[in-house]
Amino acid sequence: xxxxxxxxxxxxxxxxxxxxxxxxxxxxxxxxxxxxxxxxxxxxxxxxxxxxxxxxxxxxxxxxxxxxxxxxxxxxxxxxxxxxxxxxxxxxxxxxxxxxxxxxxxxxx
Amino acid sequence: xxxxxxxxxxxxxxxxxxxxxxxxxxxxxxxxxxxxxxxxxxxxxxxxxxxxxxxxxxxxxxxxxxxxxxxxxxxxxxxxxxxxxxxxxxxxxxxxxxxxxxxxxxxxxxxxxx
Numbered sequence: 001x002x003x004x005x006x007x008x009x010x011x012x013x014x015x016x017x018x019x020x021x022x023x024x025x026x027x028x029x030x031x032x033x034x035x036x037x038x039x040x041x042x043x044x045x046x047x048x049x050x051x052x053x054x055x056x057x058x059x060x061x062x063x064x065x066x067x068x069x070x071x072x073x074x075x076x077x078x079x080x081x082x083x084x085x086x087x088x089x090x091x092x093x094x095x096x097x098x099x100x101x102x103x104x105x106x107x108x109x
Numbered sequence: 110x111x112x113x114x115x116x117x118x119x120x121x122x123x124x125x126x127x128x129x130x131x132x133x134x135x136x137x138x139x140x141x142x143x144x145x146x147x148x149x150x151x152x153x154x155x156x157x158x159x160x161x162x163x164x165x166x167x168x169x170x171x172x173x174x175x176x177x178x179x180x181x182x183x184x185x186x187x188x189x190x191x192x193x194x195x196x197x198x199x200x201x202x203x204x205x206x207x208x209x210x211x212x213x214x215x216x217x218x219x220x221x222x223x
Contacts (some may be wrong), residue, residue: 004151031209042113042199042214043152050209087151089208096165097208101145101151 002026004100011106012078020073020086020103022094028093034062034073035087037102043087046073083107090109111136113202113215121221127188130218132150134155134202140164141183142212143175146197158183187220195222 006024012018024032031050035043049055049064049071061074073086085102092098113166114133122128134141143155154167158177175185179204197219201212 008149033211042216044214045211048211060209089152091208094207095207096157096167097142097152097154097212099152099154101149 002090002092002098004088004090004098006086006100008026009104010103011077011108014078014080014107016078016087017074017076018078018105020075020088022071022073022088022100022104024069024071024088024090024098024100026090026092026098029066029093030093030095032062032064032071032091033087033089033097034071035089036084038084046086053106070072078107080107080109113200113213115200115215115218117218118216119219121223122190123223124190124192127186127191128220130185130187130198130200132183132185132202132215132221134149134183134200135213138202138204138213139181140203140206140210141177141181141194143151143183143185144199144201145169146199146217147195152199155185157206162183164206173206190222192222195220200204 003025034046037043045060059076087102088100140159142157144152157165177183197217199217201214203210
């Protein structure tokens with residue numbers, strides 16, 4: 001079967017750094033997305049990785065290791081508005097998106 | 110450019126009824142995907158339409174069906190509703206077909222089945 005694992009919930013402090021991990025076992029791999037979803041709102045695109053390594057975009061970075069079936073999303077200089085769920089999704093061999101259950105990130109002052 | 114719109118935003122139905130949800134993609138986008146989102150389950154893929162053709166289908170029973178019109182608007186239908194169908198139904202559009210394209214999500218339709 002296909003499986004995406006993410007922690008259910010994480011807590012961090014405003015101004016700090018947090019790393020959200022995602023491990024996957026899928027039939028094939030054609031890329032990995034991270035999306036952010038605020039409560040009651042639609043998911044919005046954060047990043048896309050298809051090659052190994054780190055992609056940096058402002059305060060957010062995403063890392064991929066295809067050999068380990070592993071990715072992480074790194075959020076720096078946390079702000080209260082970063083409180084949201086973070087969704088990891090893998091594109092399988094059929095170019096279908098397989099989604100993780102999401103990680104709810106709680107930011108405390 | 111207007112975003113993805115979904116109607117209605119909220120819906121309450123009873124078991125056994127049927128429901129139709131609508132999704133209008135971003136102008137110029139020809140791919141529309143539908144997802145079911147429930148707490149703790151993440152997004153479950155229902156189907157993807159591109160140029161009025163169903164390209165891909167998830168593991169949902171035949172009670173779930175969809176279609177896409179020539180203007181790329183899409184509808185999803187659920188017949189013989191069950192309590193377990195209560196969920197947030199999201200649609201997402203993209204310019205090209207296939208999961209490796211950035212998807213733009215609508216606000217969703219929250220369906221409650223009583």
